[in-house]
Every structure is written in structure tokens, then in C-alpha cells.
Amino acid sequence: MTKVSVTFSSSRFSVSWGGVPAGPVTFVATNHGVSPHILAITGPGLKGVHTAKIPAGKSASFTVTLGKGAYLLADPLTHTYYTHWLQVTPAVNVSSSGDGSVVTPITVTTGMNCD
Numbered sequence: 001m002t003k004v005s006v007t008f009s010s011s012r013f014s015v016s017w018g019g020v021p022a023g024p025v026t027f028v029a030t031n032h033g034v035s036p037h038i039l040a041i042t043g044p045g046l047k048g049v050h051t052a053k054i055p056a057g058k059s060a061s062f063t064v065t066l067g068k069g070a071y072l073l074a075d076p077l078t079h080t081y082y083t084h085w086l087q088v089t090p091a092v093n094v095s096s097s098g099d100g101s102v103v104t105p106i107t108v109t110t111g112m113n114c115d
Contacts, residue, residue, distance in 0.1 A: 024045060
């Protein structure tokens with residue numbers, strides 16, 4: 001399982017990954033700011049997934065299963081000021097060789113083409 005850390009401050013939030021493999025992902029949000037924050041995620045197959053209000057100095061987490069696509073992380077308490085895109089790619093390629101299977105990780109893309 002992949003873990004993504006999200007850290008809120010008074011003026012922004014940072015995300016430990018710009019891209020993750022598809023599958024179960026645990027988001028852990030920590031509030032180092034002075035105001036409460038909420039971590040929400042929207043994207044393919046997700047609707048209404050978010051933490052409760054996270055008070056200053058506290059953390060909250062949730063686990064979701066993400067499919068391939070682009071997901072928006074946001075703090076709805078600050079409207080559009082706190083947003084971050086997360087790209088999800090297939091987790092692995094499995095190819096067969098003469099003596100068994102070889103698993104080759106796929107490179108995670110952190111950029112996005114919004115065309």
C-alpha cells in the first residue's frame with residue numbers, strides 16, 4: 001500500500017508524492033498551521049472523500065483505492081487557495097520469462113497534460 005503525506009501550514013500544503021501507482025493509497029494529513037483544514041480528494045470514481053476538520057497540531061487519515069487518472073487534492077475550507085494534482089498510473093507491468101515472472105515497476109509521472 002502507498003502512503004501519501006500531506007502537510008498543511010498557514011499559507012499552503014505540501015504533498016509527499018506527485019504521482020502514485022494505482023491501488024490502495026493511505027493519505028495522512030497533518031496540520032502545522034493555526035487554522036483548521038480539511039483534506040478532500042476528487043477524481044475518477046471518487047465522490048465526497050475527505051477528512052473531518054483537522055485542528056492545528058493534529059492529523060487525520062483515510063484510505064482509498066485509486067484507479068488510473070488525475071485526482072485533485074484540495075482544502076475546501078480555503079476554497080481554491082490550497083490545491084494539488086496527483087497523477088495515478090498503473091502499478092506494475094508483469095512479463096513472463098522462461099523461468100518465471102518478472103515484475104517491472106512503471107515510472108510514476110508527476111506532470112500532467114490537461115489538453
